[in-house]
Amino acid sequence: MSFAFILFIKSVVAQTSYTLSGTVRDSASQQPLVRAAVVLDYEKITTGTYTDGQGNFTITIPSGRHVVVIRQLGYVPYRTVLFLRQNTTLAVRLPSVASQLEEVIVTSKGYDRNVRQPLLGVSQINIAMLKRMPAALGEVDILRSLQMMPGVTSVGEAANGVNIRGGTMDQNLILMDDTPIFNPTHMFGLFSVFPPDAVANLDLYKGNVPARYGGRAASVLDISLRNPDLNQFRLSGGVSLVANRLTVETPLIKGKLALLVSGRGAFNDFLLRLASSRLNDIRAKFGEGTAKLFWRVNDRNTVTAMAYLSEDLFQTNLLGSLANVNAVRTQYAQQTANGMVRWFHAVNDRVNVQTTALVAQYIPKILSVEDSINNKVTLKQSLLQRQVKSNLNYQLDNQKIELGINGTHYRLNPGELIAGTSPAVNSQKTPPEQALELAIHAEDEIRLSSRLAVSAGLRYSHFLNLGPSIVRQYRSNGSENIPDATNVVDSVRYGAGQISQQYGGLEPRLGLRYALTDNSSFKLGYNLMRQYLQVITNTTTPLPTARWKTADAHIQPQVSQLWSAGYFLNSPTNVFELSAEVYWRSTQHILDYKPGADFLLQPYPETQLLPGRSKAYGLEIMVSKKKGELTGWVNYTYSRTLNQVNQGADSQQQINGGDWYRANYDRPHSLNLSLNINQGKHHSFSFNFAYSTGRPYTAPEGYVRYRNQLYPFYNERNQARQPDYHRLDFAWNIDNPSLKNRRWQGHWTFTVYNLYGRANTYSIYYRPEGPYRLAIFATPIPSLAYSFEFK
Structure with a gap:
């Protein structure tokens, strides 16, 4: 048995x-x-x-x-x-x-391989890769993702922009389809303004900047929106804890004319209170929309038109109200309205001409509601930029030549106080500003031999400050005039269209590459750039209401010179990439502020400012794996940024006694790690780790007692540092969970931002009872987002 x-x-x-x-x-x-x-x-x-x-x-x-x-x-x-x-x-x-197609950043682009391109500090960002990276509250954020790259930092979680290779936030030229973006963030820096479903390419120039770009002193972030599909209807969108978005692209005349419309709106501000107790009093809503029309006239001509509108409304008790207004609540509103038309004409297979006309308007406001009557006191500013430019490109087998010309008109309303029906507030208006910037450029990228290639560019810019305006004259103090309200000796009135001041000069750009082997090269670069439009502020990160200011008789344009060198190595199969770059930047005529400076409604802001100079230097090392099951990169940056303001023997014209001092964003060490683990067609896991030295801040030397109250006493500026910053994020991406090849494809993303709950310090405030540390995101923040695409 x-x-x-x-x-x-x-x-x-x-x-x-x-x-x-x-x-x-x-x-x-x-x-x-x-x-x-x-x-x-x-x-x-x-x-x-x-x-x-x-x-x-x-x-x-x-x-x-x-x-x-x-x-x-x-x-x-x-x-x-x-x-x-x-x-x-x-x-x-x-x-x-x-x-495989590359899935991560490539260090340069053009008609040659990245090792052989004669440019340094140029990065092309893969949009698909950005969408897989962990994102705060499920929102794909271009600026936050850029901070994972070497040489790109910010002053904190809610910074209103980024700092690149020792530059201030306003020294970055940010373009979206050729139109400038003056405030690139929503909700005071929590999210970017760029519609993620409509973005096609991101090119970041932080080293060699092509001669066609001008007007800023540090870097260029050039964002291109997708052209709509001429033959197929597409629908895409998504829902996250913060915002909802929808993109439609459809042919209007098949093969000839198509339209793309993309919109995003955030109305879920109550969820911010779940992310951080510091956000309990915040009321925030934003919306943005873009439309792009693409017309293929014939084989040699295309016409593109783009319109972009963005609006924000933000209410918080953290920042206070307008001076002398007894307000029950204060709101911050801002609007961006941009438009562009571009005509591309191919003369033949080697020569083409591109002409663009654009307009960009930025309007920030502060709205304070008085507690006694239902009246809003409004402080309004505006910046209008109009520009026309044309480029001619000539492509040869081993050479690429570009010639161009452009003209830009600026019109600024620095500040206007609208009292409404308030009996306690008087309406006031700051004199407007107008300026004209003209430029021509030429650039030649040529491969002289199999080992040597050169990119040489020359730009000439000329700036005209135009009336109507009143220009003060100040008493001389040695070799120069010191703008101070007590030193005014005369004033000159300029009529409409009259030139009150003009500046100009050459801006050479040079990149040189020498190939050591087929897969490695050594490069040298030099850049000189002038900036005629800048932000003046006395805050660590510029608020949406920070004042924009043109160069004038007392405020000179910033002039930045950048020297850089680098070594680049690719593996034989182009799977791995190594780069190491060093740089030195010297900037003249930077602006810092006098103690107690106030720029709102100030008709003569030069009396609140101190000109100086800046130096920045650093080393950036990056290793990336661009293909395979595991992709990503790790980079380390050592960088310093120091400023000096020493206008004379008078201590009121100096900062820290005229010695070099740390800039607000001087963070010597940073380490970034980004990994994506691809588990087939339907699953991937992403991790981001970021570490950086704490940023400088001004700590009091002691306390002074006045009328039985203790007040902090400040002496040296930026002499202390906040605790080091570090954070780990995680994302799980699930593509097409039905596993079926359908016209409707869904995508889920589960994200945990700040995985181990690090309470990173954003600011340190000093009160009579002692210091107080503010952390924006002090706990792990889980989120779930859903995206879809229909073809």
Whole structure:
């Protein structure tokens, strides 16, 4: 009886075991892959085998559900789930990692490989990669993602922009389809203003800046929106804890004319209170929309038109109200309205001309509601920029030539106080400003030999400050006039259109590359840029109401010179990339503020400012893996930014006694790690880790007692540092969870921002009872976002 039972069990086991066999080959060459690993997971038991010299494998396994993974070094792994009920044969084709599309940042772009391009500090950002990175509250954020790159920092979680290679926030030229963005953030710096579903490319120039760009002293972030599909209707969008978005693109005349419309709105401000107790009093809403029309006139002509509108309304008790207004609440509103029309004409296969006309308007407001009557006191500012430019490009086999001309008109309303029906507030208006900036440029990128390539550009800019205006004259103090309200000796009135002051000069740009091997090169670069429009503020991060100011008789344009050198190395298959760059920046005529400075409604802001100079230097090292199952990068930056203000022997014209002092964003050490683990077509996991030295701040030297109250006493500026900053984020991306090839494709993203709950200090305030540290996101913040696409 027992012997029969044993035979029965053996027969059952024999009947429920099957053979899995197959062949593993290269998907392109069809060559067999030797010693490829075949791994099977069955009921938490792992077994496996290897392919033989012909790429074949055979293994006997029990029936049931098996997870099969086939790997070979240098190839994308194959994954599948088998429900084994019979002998099964697989024909597996593994694609080489080298043949994959790159999934992360590339260090330069152009008609040549990145190692051979004669430019430094140029990065092209992959939008698909940004969308997979962990994002705060599920919102894809371009500026926050840029901070994972070397040389890009900010002053904190809610910074109203980024600092690049020692530059201030306003020294970055931010363009969206050629139109300038003067405030790139929503909600006082919590989120970017760029519509993520409509963005096609991001090009960041932090080293060699092409001669076609001008007007800023540090860097250029050039964002291009997608052209609508001329042949296919597409619908995409998504929902997150913060905002809802929808994008539609449709052909109007198939193959000729198409329209893209993209919008995003945030009305879920109550959820901010769940993210941080510091956000309990915040009421915030924003909306943005863009429309882009693309007309393919014929094979040689295209016309593109773009319109962009963004509005914010933000209410918080953290910042207080307007001076002399007894307000029950204060709101901050801002509006951006941009438009652009571009005509592209191909003269022939080598020559093309592109002409663009654009307008950009930025209007920030402070709205204070008085407590006694239902009246809003409004402080309004505005900045209007209109520009026309044209470029001619000539492409040869080993050479690319560009010539261009442009003219820009600025009109500023520095401040206007509208009292409404208030009996206690008087209306007031600051004199407006107008200016004209003209420029021409030429650039030649040429490959002189297989090893040597040069990019040489020259830009000439000329700036005219125009009336009507009243220009004060101040008493001379040695070799120069010191603008101070007590030193006024005369004033000159200029009529409308009259030139009150003008500046100009050459702006050379040079990049040189010498190839050491086929996969490595050494590069040198030099840049000189002038900035005629700048922000003046006495806050660490400029508020939306920070004042923009043109150069004039007393405020000179900032002039920045950047020297850089770098070594670049690619692996033979272009899977790995190493770069190491050093830079030195020297900037003249930077602006800092006098103690107690107030710029709102100030008709003569030069009396509140102190001109000086800045120096910045650093080392940036980055290693990236651009293809394969695991992609990402790690980078380290050592950088310093120091300022000096020493206008004379008078201590009122100096900062820190005329010595060099740290800039607000001087953070010597930073380390960034970004990883994406791709688990097939439907799952991926992403991790971001960021570390940086704490930023400088001004700590009091002691306390002074006045009328039985203690007040902090300040002496040296930026002599202390906040605690170091570090944060880990996580994201799980699920693509098309139905696993079916449908016209409607869904995508879920689960994110945890600040995974281990680090309470990073944003600001330190000093009260009579002692210091108080403000942290914006002090706990882990989970979020869930859903995106979709319909074709």
